[in-house]
Amino acid sequence: MRSYFVTAVVAAFALSTSPAFADTTGLVRGTTVASGRAAAGVAITLRGEGATLRAASDASGAFAFPRVPFGRYTLTAHRDGLTDYTQTFDVASDGVVSLSIDLGLKEIGRAQTAYVKGAGSTPVSVNAIGRAQIAALPDNQSLNRVIETVPGIVRYSYNEPVAHGFHGLTYEIDGVPLPQGTSANFSEVIDPRSIDSLEVFTGAFPAEFGGSRQGAVVNIISHRATDLASREAGSLTFGAGSFGSAQTSLAESARIGTNTRVFLNANAERTNRGIDSPTFDAVHDASNQSNQFLRTITNLGANDSLALDYSNNFASFQIPINTKPSPNDPVVVPRGTDDVQREFDRAVSLVYTNNAKNGGAFTQISPWYRSDRIDYAGDLASNLQGTIANPDGTVTPLSGLAQDRNSQFFGVRANHFHVFGANAVKVGVDLSREVFRGRERIAFLDTTGKRTDFNDDADQAGSQFGAYVQDKWTPTRYLSILGGLRFDRSTGYASGSQLSPRIEINGQVGPTDILHAYYGRLYAAPFIEDTRRAAVILGGANASPVYNLQPERDSYYEFGIAHTIDARTRATVNFWKRDVRDVLDTTQLANTPIQAVFNNTIGTAKGAEARVESSWRNGDSFLVSASISSSKAGGISGSTFLFPPSTVPDDVTLNPEDHDQTFTALIAYTKRFGGNHSFFASLEPQYGTGYPAQFQNGPGRLPPHLTLDASFGRDVKHGDRSGLGFTATFSNVTNVKYLNKINNGFNTTQYGEGFRADLRVTAPF
Numbered sequence: 001m002r003s004y005f006v007t008a009v010v011a012a013f014a015l016s017t018s019p020a021f022a023d024t025t026g027l028v029r030g031t032t033v034a035s036g037r038a039a040a041g042v043a044i045t046l047r048g049e050g051a052t053l054r055a056a057s058d059a060s061g062a063f064a065f066p067r068v069p070f071g072r073y074t075l076t077a078h079r080d081g082l083t084d085y086t087q088t089f090d091v092a093s094d095g096v097v098s099l100s101i102d103l104g105l106k107e108i109g110r111a112q113t114a115y116v117k118g119a120g121s122t123p124v125s126v127n128a129i130g131r132a133q134i135a136a137l138p139d140n141q142s143l144n145r146v147i148e149t150v151p152g153i154v155r156y157s158y159n160e161p162v163a164h165g166f167h168g169l170t171y172e173i174d175g176v177p178l179p180q181g182t183s184a185n186f187s188e189v190i191d192p193r194s195i196d197s198l199e200v201f202t203g204a205f206p207a208e209f210g211g212s213r214q215g216a217v218v219n220i221i222s223h224r225a226t227d228l229a230s231r232e233a234g235s236l237t238f239g240a241g242s243f244g245s246a247q248t249s250l251a252e253s254a255r256i257g258t259n260t261r262v263f264l265n266a267n268a269e270r271t272n273r274g275i276d277s278p279t280f281d282a283v284h285d286a287s288n289q290s291n292q293f294l295r296t297i298t299n300l301g302a303n304d305s306l307a308l309d310y311s312n313n314f315a316s317f318q319i320p321i322n323t324k325p326s327p328n329d330p331v332v333v334p335r336g337t338d339d340v341q342r343e344f345d346r347a348v349s350l351v352y353t354n355n356a357k358n359g360g361a362f363t364q365i366s367p368w369y370r371s372d373r374i375d376y377a378g379d380l381a382s383n384l385q386g387t388i389a390n391p392d393g394t395v396t397p398l399s400g401l402a403q404d405r406n407s408q409f410f411g412v413r414a415n416h417f418h419v420f421g422a423n424a425v426k427v428g429v430d431l432s433r434e435v436f437r438g439r440e441r442i443a444f445l446d447t448t449g450k451r452t453d454f455n456d457d458a459d460q461a462g463s464q465f466g467a468y469v470q471d472k473w474t475p476t477r478y479l480s481i482l483g484g485l486r487f488d489r490s491t492g493y494a495s496g497s498q499l500s501p502r503i504e505i506n507g508q509v510g511p512t513d514i515l516h517a518y519y520g521r522l523y524a525a526p527f528i529e530d531t532r533r534a535a536v537i538l539g540g541a542n543a544s545p546v547y548n549l550q551p552e553r554d555s556y557y558e559f560g561i562a563h564t565i566d567a568r569t570r571a572t573v574n575f576w577k578r579d580v581r582d583v584l585d586t587t588q589l590a591n592t593p594i595q596a597v598f599n600n601t602i603g604t605a606k607g608a609e610a611r612v613e614s615s616w617r618n619g620d621s622f623l624v625s626a627s628i629s630s631s632k633a634g635g636i637s638g639s640t641f642l643f644p645p646s647t648v649p650d651d652v653t654l655n656p657e658d659h660d661q662t663f664t665a666l667i668a669y670t671k672r673f674g675g676n677h678s679f680f681a682s683l684e685p686q687y688g689t690g691y692p693a694q695f696q697n698g699p700g701r702l703p704p705h706l707t708l709d710a711s712f713g714r715d716v717k718h719g720d721r722s723g724l725g726f727t728a729t730f731s732n733v734t735n736v737k738y739l740n741k742i743n744n745g746f747n748t749t750q751y752g753e754g755f756r757a758d759l760r761v762t763a764p765f
Contacts, residue, residue: 026091027359027419029064030099032057032077039079039103048073049130049197051226066359069224070199071130072615077101088567092126092199096424096472124516124560124574125204127151127611130197131227132619136670136680138709138729141247141269143188143195147218149668151609151625152202152576154661154688157276157740157750158186158593161216162659163202165578165605165631167586168213168524173220174295174309176349176368177430179212179409181529182586182595186275187289187315187343189218193249194265194293194311196221202609203558203576204518207468207484207502208415208428213524213552213584222309223263223295228253234765235716235725241758243273244286249760260298267291275593276750277320278329280737284338285320289313303355313345319593322749325389328742329749331591333386333398337379339592344373361418370409372529376594378402380443384451388591388743399444399590407529408435422474430466434492436528442590462492462528470502478508490525494638496551498523512564516574522554526584530597549638550582550599569614577606583633585657587746601635601652619672619680626665631657658695658747664688674714678725684709690738695746705738705752707731716764725762732756 028046032039038061046053049071057063074088082103091097127150139145147169148155154162163169171178171189178189201209201217209217234252239245247269254262267290274287291313298306319339322329349368356362383400390396415428440456470484482504489497500521507515531549560574583603589596607629615621635652670682685708693700709731716725735755741747 026068026070026097027064027066028068028073028075028091028097028099029062029359030101032061032063032101032103034079034082034103041079042101042103043078045076045078046073047076049224049226051224064359066355066362069197069221069226070219071128071197075099077103079103090128092128096419098474124562124572125202125518125558127200127202127613128197129200131195132715133621133670134192134195134197135715135727136621136682136711136713137668138682138684138711138731140192140711140727140729143190143192146192146198147200147216149623149625149666149684150200150202150216151574151611151627152607152629153200153216154627154659154664155686156659156691157747159188159276163215164576164607165629165657165660166213166215166580166583166603167659168215168584170209170212170214170217171220172217173311173347174222174307174349175351175364176309176366176413177212177411177432178347179370179407179432179434179527181372181374181407181527182597186287186317186341187313187345190220190222190293190311191265191267191291193251193267194222194291196224196227203556203574204504204516205502205520205522205556206482206504207470207486207500208426210468210486210500210523211430211464211466211488211490211525212527214522214554222293223253223261223297225261225297227263228255228261231255235762236765237760237762239269239758239760241729242756243271245269245271245273245756245758247760260296263293263295265291265293273753273756274317275320276740276752278322278331278743278749278751279320279326280751282320283323283335284318287315287317289315303357305353305355307351307353308349309351310348311346313343315343317341317343328739330389331386331398331743331748332389334382337382337386339379339383339401340377341594342375342377344371344375346371356418361416363416364414366413368409368411368413370411371407373406374403374529376401376403376592378443378592380441383591384443384445386591397445399442401440401442401590401592401594403438403440403594405438405440405529406436407527409433410435424472424474425470427469428467431463433461433463434528435461438529440532456532460492460528460531462490462495464491464525465489480506486523488523488525490551492525492528493531494526494549494551496523496525498551498553514562516558516560516562518556518558520556522552522556524552524554524584526551526597532589532596549584549597552584552599553581555579565612565614568616569612571610571612573608573610575608577604579604580633582637585633588748591748593748593750598636599638600633601637602654603631603633603657604654605629605631605657619670619677621668621670623666623668625667626663628663629660630662631660633657656692656695658692658741658744661691662689662701678715680711680713680715682709682711691740693742694744702739702742705736706734707736707738707752708733713760716762725764727758727760727762729758729760730756731758 032042040059042057044055044063055063076086078084144159147161156162199219232254237249239247249267252264270288294310296308323335347370351366354363378401380400386398387395411432417426438458442454466488468486472482474480484502486500502520504518557577562572580603583600586595609627612624632654634654666686668684687706690702690704711729713727714725737754738752741750743749
């Protein structure tokens with residue numbers, strides 16, 4: 001089966017004969033000497049992440065690989081008459097790895113890192129997850145589940161990852177930001193089947209990141225040019241499993257001319273168990289999702305490239321219901337109640353990159369656009385027949401919600417990176433504008449039993465501006481210092497600004513150990529679509545429009561150590577603390593699972609985390625990740641429908657957040673075997689101590705839970721026609737349907753999903 005459907009789409013991009021590379025890359029450079037003199041003509045080979053890059057040292061012994069996608073690589077230096085030498089190291093986005101190679105010694109010199117985008121030379125705060133690892137994970141069809149393998153990130157309700165104590169992750173795809181409002185809390189940012197690899201930064205944020213909530217930063221590469229080894233390749237996948245699930249996936253890639261690569265992914269799936277349910281066995285919980293993703297990468301010359309991303313997503317979720325009261329869930333609605341949320345998302349971006357001829361600098365300009373729409377079709381008549389059982393035996397009538405909220409974002413990013421000897425400098429600006437239109441209706445019964453509709457219609461625009469400068473100074477191979485300064489300003493319902501310093505120090509204290517320390521200020525403005533009118537309408541409060549959310553302001557501290565056990569194994573321990581004013585937290589709107597943002601007056605989170613990760617040449621991998629933490633908040637300084645505007649004294653009492661899970665641990669082991677090590681088997685047990693039973697309102701904790709996920713399968717690369725690929729996944733094998741929330745005034749009751757089994761079969765073409 002051959003398909004050339006992509007030709008017409010990208011013919012206009014076929015402009016040169018150079019190979020194309022991904023846009024999010026680092027720089028690897030170095031010098032070679034032999035017998036104390038510069039060694040010319042040394043063959044340098046860099047292998048990793050599915051790519052093989054080659055260079056040769058010049059008359060001064062220097063060599064450079066100017067654009068290396070992030071990941072783990074092995075460099076080999078060869079000259080006839082001498083033994084080959086190798087070294088394995090990690091490359092981070094916009095990073096600089098400098099090597100001194102002495103061919104008269106038995107090892108290659110130590111790597112000096114000067115990472116500019118990401119965690120710098122801070123291995124305790126950055127975790128890279130490659131394509132092979134994603135393919136072997138039992139829950140590899142959920143981006144959130146992939147992210148939740150990183151220490152410091154907790155798997156919370158509705159599959160939301162909560163990082164370092166508070167809600168909110170920042171996402172970037174192929175070097176472009178992708179704003180995520182809280183309203184779209186069920187579907188995910190991108191299907192992992194469209195991802196080559198990703199980095200997750202849980203701390204030590206350089207000045208490049210800011211303006212939005214930064215529990216963590218997730219940097220995604222959808223496709224690398226090296227993902228395509230032949231002229232054209234593709235695959236078709238069919239799957240089925242528990243809860244009536246079914247799925248279809250198409251992956252197609254092609255080379256147009258000699259300079260352009262095109263990648264297309266299209267996925268569709270359905271299930272009868274879509275989101276976390278308020279009952280042990282879900283009622284009314286079907287969902288269906290579809291997404292399409294197109295990426296092109298084109299070289300415009302020896303030093304210029306242009307990349308285009310386009311994504312389109314649709315998801316529809318029935319809202320699960322409870323038809324009879326229980327101790328854990330007093331909220332009851334009539335059978336047949338039919339609330340449905342539909343989510344629409346579309347994004348397009350262009351990234352133009354100009355590389356300096358010497359490989360020591362580059363400039364990027366990236367215009368982008370995103371549109372999202374959240375349509376909650378509430379069954380108002382049935383909802384108004386619902387009740388909530390009170391402890392004294394009385395019942396309170398429920399309310400109903402209908403909303404249609406749409407945001408459009410227009411943005412541009414520009415940055416320049418330049419290496420000056422021991423300094424790696426980056427400057428940049430981010431500018432975006434959000435245009436929001438919201439139509440929202442809450443129906444409720446007044447004190448006389450008469451239905452009353454409260455309409456909260458809003459039209460508002462706002463902007464976010466960020467500018468930064470940062471310098472990574474590496475005066476010796478034992479010390480590196482990243483200093484940065486960022487300015488953020490936001491307008492709209494929640495306006496504000498902040499100048500944020502960031503500083504990071506890394507020191508090598510032994511052949512295999514690096515100490516790390518960091519301090520930074522963070523500023524996060526809520527998106528306009530997350531800002532709602534503050535009025536307790538059900539209690540008869542004044543319903544005049546009050547929009548009093550405030551930007552969040554954080555102080556973040558980090559200290560850690562990274563220990564290299566061998567070339568393929570490392571261990572990290574990290575201690576962190578976050579102090580926050582005007583915490584951007586979430587509560588559920590009315591008696592729905594829809595999230596709304598409010599401000600806690602103050603909050604604090606602290607913890608320690610450890611990770612041991614090892615990978616072998618045959619593809620086997622082993623991971624242990626554990627975190628112990630505390631996350632507390634108190635007071636209300638900015639509100640939603642649940643809370644009237646109020647003034648809270650500074651001596652507010654702190655109590656646990658609802659996602660404060662004291663201890664979490666994960667073990668993941670993957671074994672590769674068979675021809676080309678294409679077969680794999682994975683085990684992944686996870687443990688959690690349980691969430692607080694009451695949010696900021698006294699002690700008590702839900703029961704702990706231990707789950708076990710497993711997978712078995714065979715990889716099939718695009719163009720590999722040697723046979724079918726397959727993946728059998730088994731989630732929560734022990735069928736632990738644990739509680740992750742109970743109805744407490746802030747949240748409805750939710751049970752985690754029980755046992756699930758799925759089988760997918762892939763036919764390459």
